[in-house]
Amino acid sequence: MKFLFAGTSRENGGAEAHFVTLTQALAKAGHTVEAVVHPGAPMAQALSGTPVHLHPGRFRNIFDLRGYRATIAAARQLKPDWLVGDFGKEYWPLILTGRLLGIPVALFRHRLKPMNRVSARLVARCAQRFFAVSQYARRDYVEHGMPAGRVQVLYNPVDMEQCxxxxAQRAELLxxxxxxxxxxxxxxxxxxxxGKGIFTLLDAANAAMMQEPRLHCLWLGDGIDTQRLRDSIAASPFPERHHQLGWVADVAPYYNALSLLAFPSIAPEAFGRTSVEAQACDVPVLCSDASGIPETLQPGVTGLLLPPGDTAAWRDGILELCNDAKRRTMAAASREFVLQRFSTPVIAAEFVRQLVAGPG
Structure with missing residues (x-):
């Protein structure tokens, strides 16, 4: 098949990671894949030098004619079997371009925030395929007005070569x-x-540190509560055992420094990419038992599900996986679980299968 993706986001989050990973997965599977991306954006940088051919373009909003021109020109040149989009500001432009050129459209949604009422009712009807990234997200979209028969599920793919x-990398990072x-x-x-549950985790980790002298925490990322977290760590009983490195563009190598990963969100999550990526690196996980997160692990086998916001339960979960034998048993099962369920060949094949089979 021939695919033209359009994604002109300049961010570097989960939806962008999905865009990059799925396009490369399809290209590796032998499909022809091209993409309209914002020049210089993280997605353009990540796809540079790959088999995915890039077209410069940008959509500030659904009325941006520059984006339409770039997408239509690329589509007329490639003559793709499908137009594919990951971001809300490209939904209607791709639908309109598809109608103009007679090309079917497949759209993904990665957020739980409801679309406006008109889009919620019409986008999934007007696109030939509409994908949620978890069963939980699908239920949420349907509850907010999307037609149940038009919303399919396709999980986020994980590049098993990258993760x-x-x-050797573990030794270097330690x-x-x-x-x-x-x-x-x-x-x-x-x-x-x-909302990511970081302060519950901090309190739980400090409580666990009182019983486990080997325990350290590695914090990677940035956000509105970065300074509050830094101040809370400084005021904690064990500031020297917390390592806050800030935002890292490529986190994949850092999974190898971990013994376990926490995904402690108290706010709803459509999925949980870091949970899956960690397991791909033989790292068991502790995850909130809420929203789409439980779909990312095999509870009791590759990790533990814990009640969100419950400091005592998270302390106990951390201490449970500080047990070397239990942690290593879970680590041994983790990569195979991801390989069978979330690896790029599996997701690329399932995407094509669902495009051919249709909704329902």
């Missing part, structure tokens, strides 16, 4: 952090704001 265990191999490193990667 893989690497003993040395950089000033830790030895005996350290138990708990990671929390992503946006730093209270």
């Amino acid at each position: 893989r265990p690497d003993a 040395k950089k952090l000033g830790l030895d191999e005996s350290a138990v490193v708990l990671g929390c990667f992503g946006r730093l704001h209270a």
Whole structure:
């Protein structure tokens, strides 16, 4: 098949990671893939030098004629079988371009925030395919007015070559952090704001540190509560055992420094990419038992589900996975779980299958 993706976001979040990973997965599977991307944006940089051919373009909003010109020109040149979009500001432009050129459109949604009433009712009807990234997200969209028969589910793909265990990299990162191999490193990667449950995790980790002297925390990310977290760590009983590195564009290598990863969100999440990426690196996970997060692990096998916002439960969960034997048993099962359920070949094949089979 031939695919033209359009995504002119200049951010570097989960939806952007999905765009980059899925386009490359389809290209590796032998499909012809091109993409309209904002020049110089993180997605353009990530796809530079890959088999995905890039066209410069940008949509400030659905009325931006420059974006239409770039997308229509690329579509007329490629003559794709499908137009594909990941971002709300490209939904209607792709639908209109598809209608103009007679090309079917597939759209993904990664957020739980409701669209306006008109878009919620019409986008999934006007696009030939509309994908949620979890069963939970699908239910949320349907509750907010989307037609149930038009919303399909396709999980986020994970590049198993990029996310893989690497003993040498682990040793290098531990040395950089000033830790030895005996350290138990708990990671929390992503946006730093209270809705992500970071302060519950901080309190739980400090409580666990009182019982487990090997325990350290590695914080990667940035957000509106970065300074509040920094101040809370400084005032905590164990500030020297928390390592806050800020925003890192490529977090994949850092999973190898971890013994376990926490995804403690108290706000609803459509999915949980860092949970899956960590497991791909043989890292078991502690995850909030809420929204789309439970779909990212095999509870009791590759990680634990814990009640969001419950400091005592998170302390106990952390201590449970500080047990070397239990943690290593879960680590041994984690990568195979991701390989079977979320790896790029699996998701690319399932995407094509659903395009051919249709909704329902």
